[in-house]
Amino acid sequence: MRKYLLILMLLCTAGWANDFQYSKVMHVPDLSFMPHVYTGLDVLEQMDFSPLAGKIIAVFCNQTAVNRNGRHILDLLKDQDDIEIYVILTPQYGLFGDQENKTKILGKVEKDPNTGARIVNLLDRFVKPPEWTIRDVDVVLVDFQDTGVRYSTYMTTLTKILEVASKLLKPVIVLDRPNPLRGDRMDGPVMRTAYQSFEGYHLVPVRHGLTVGEYALMVNEMGWVKNLQRAELTVIPMANWQRSMWSDETDLPFIALGPGLVDVESSLAYTGMNLLKGTNLNWGQGTTKPYFRAGAPWISGRVFYKKITDLNLPGVKFKHIQYTPTQSKGDGSIPLYYLEKCSGIELKITDRELFDPIATATAIMILAYQLYPRQFEWIHDNYIDKLFGFNLLTTFAAQGKKPEYLPPQWIMDVIRFNEFRQKFLLYE
Numbered sequence: 191m192r193k194y195l196l197i198l199m200l201l202c203t204a205g206w207a208n209d210f211q212y213s214k215v216m217h218v219p220d221l222s223f224m225p226h227v228y229t230g231l232d233v234l235e236q237m238d239f240s241p242l243a244g245k246i247i248a249v250f251c252n253q254t255a256v257n258r259n260g261r262h263i264l265d266l267l268k269d270q271d272d273i274e275i276y277v278i279l280t281p282q283y284g285l286f287g288d289q290e291n292k293t294k295i296l297g298k299v300e301k302d303p304n305t306g307a308r309i310v311n312l313l314d315r316f317v318k319p320p321e322w323t324i325r326d327v328d329v330v331l332v333d334f335q336d337t338g339v340r341y342s343t344y345m346t347t348l349t350k351i352l353e354v355a356s357k358l359l360k361p362v363i364v365l366d367r368p369n370p371l372r373g374d375r376m377d378g379p380v381m382r383t384a385y386q387s388f389e390g391y392h393l394v395p396v397r398h399g400l401t402v403g404e405y406a407l408m409v410n411e412m413g414w415v416k417n418l419q420r421a422e423l424t425v426i427p428m429a430n431w432q433r434s435m436w437s438d439e440t441d442l443p444f445i446a447l448g449p450g451l452v453d454v455e456s457s458l459a460y461t462g463m464n465l466l467k468g469t470n471l472n473w474g475q476g477t478t479k480p481y482f483r484a485g486a487p488w489i490s491g492r493v494f495y496k497k498i499t500d501l502n503l504p505g506v507k508f509k510h511i512q513y514t515p516t517q518s519k520g521d522g523s524i525p526l527y528y529l530e531k532c533s534g535i536e537l538k539i540t541d542r543e544l545f546d547p548i549a550t551a552t553a554i555m556i557l558a559y560q561l562y563p564r565q566f567e568w569i570h571d572n573y574i575d576k577l578f579g580f581n582l583l584t585t586f587a588a589q590g591k592k593p594e595y596l597p598p599q600w601i602m603d604v605i606r607f608n609e610f611r612q613k614f615l616l617y618e
Contacts, residue, residue: 468574476515485534
């Protein structure tokens with residue numbers, strides 16, 4: 191599998207592409223003489239917010255929308271006397287993610303105490319923005335840090351914003367941010383149309399290697415918005431970001447991307463271990479190590495530890511553990527096997543350059559399927575197929591094949607996707 195990864199890295203080359211039919215990439219000040227990486231928000235700040243001067247705006251953001259000094263976009267916009275924030279749109283987990291809720295509830299209306307603007311969550315109550323949130327604004331401004339992984343719903347919600355903005359002829363400005371897991375790494379099968387869901391809305395691999403702006407360009411240019419609609423999309427790019435950078439190599443603050451996604455390592459583990467949500471294995475939810483554990487009351491952890499260790503998976507080591515899930519903080523859901531003693535394994539990433547999160551997670555599930563055929567289950571009407579992209583994993587497990595034979599099955603998906611995405615890449 192490592193040789194395939196090397197091939198993909200060599201294939202990943204990109205240059206500035208600004209000849210888009212429906213979208214544009216804004217020309218920004220040259221900051222190459224500076225030693226830092228600057229996000230789209232930093233660049234917009236360097237421009238004194240001039241693209242928004244005199245405008246009424248809707249802002250789609252969450253807790254991750256901070257400049258390189260840690261100031262939130264809403265604080266920065268509040269200082270601009272000629273910009274009016276009409277409404278704040280938020281993705282899954284709301285404006286503050288799994289942090290303490292700092293908003294005010296006035297009647298049934300949630301408001302940001304800092305700006306006074308109404309807050310509308312686009313997942314709790316709405317699948318897409320109500321038209322009233324966008325109809326009376328001049329522009330929709332978008333700024334959030336994506337996970338770099340297909341499961342998260344943030345890019346799906348952005349697509350819904352593009353859908354409504356297109357219908358109402360409202361321009362959308364996306365402030366670009368890095369892919370936290372590098373922009374030259376892709377992995378996992380491409381989503382099949384028959385298995386699309388809100389957690390797998392676009393035809394991309396599990397780990398797609400795109401920035402927020404590149405992903406938005408792809409969606410808009412390809413007509414992946416409902417009914418082939420296109421929005422008047424502008425991307426304000428980053429400065430000095432390189433595709434080979436992990437998020438913690440950019441000297442930008444890392445703000446938790448969601449419950450349990452507190453740093454690069456947990457985000458990398460999430461890339462594979464989130465698949466366990468389609469099984470009756472606990473994935474560390476309800477513990478201090480979400481996405482780093484796999485266990486259940488019916489597992490013999492010592493046997494499972496030996497079997498997974500014998501696979502010699504690269505960049506990761508395991509240990510046998512026993513743990514008890516308790517109420518998890520952040521998403522509010524009750525963890526599987528709440529207050530039950532679980533036996534299983536805990537993984538430690540020893541080399542993130544070699545660690546293959548999807549190969550690791552699929553190996554864990556296939557072993558559990560083979561070792562505990564009476565207890566192991568694919569749950570929620572084969573929800574795993576929607577997470578994985580199609581029914582390859584469940585079919586493969588049923589055939590009794592060795593776990594290491596699975597990853598090569600999606601390598602052509604990744605190669606074809608890498609070729610397809612080249613025209614949307616903005617950075618080298």
